[in-house]
Amino acid sequence: MTINTLKIRDDRMPLQFAADGDKFELQAGSEASWLSSEAFGHKELRSRIKAVVRSVDWQAIADDWQQVNGPVVEEDLENNDE
Numbered sequence: 001m002t003i004n005t006l007k008i009r010d011d012r013m014p015l016q017f018a019a020d021g022d023k024f025e026l027q028a029g030s031e032a033s034w035l036s037s038e039a040f041g042h043k044e045l046r047s048r049i050k051a052v053v054r055s056v057d058w059q060a061i062a063d064d065w066q067q068v069n070g071p072v073v074e075e076d077l078e079n080n081d082e
Helices: 042-055 058-067 074-078
Strands: 002-006 015-020 023-026 039-041
Touching: 002 042, 039 042
Parallel strands: none
Antiparallel strands: 002 015, 015 023, 023 039
């Protein structure tokens, strides 16, 4: 069983949860207002992570990366929500 840590804006403190295959369970002391129980699955987890990933300004990140001479692939910018 793997212990993971996740912090999103809706949580006051980082969550710690155990991963056991496709099932997750909050660890003692972790609370999340967006969960209805301590056990949850990919659907609940993705609903929080996708919102964060979609709100990232990928073009700004690419611009910053180019300033430090990092490689930017235009195709990656177009397909960032996959």
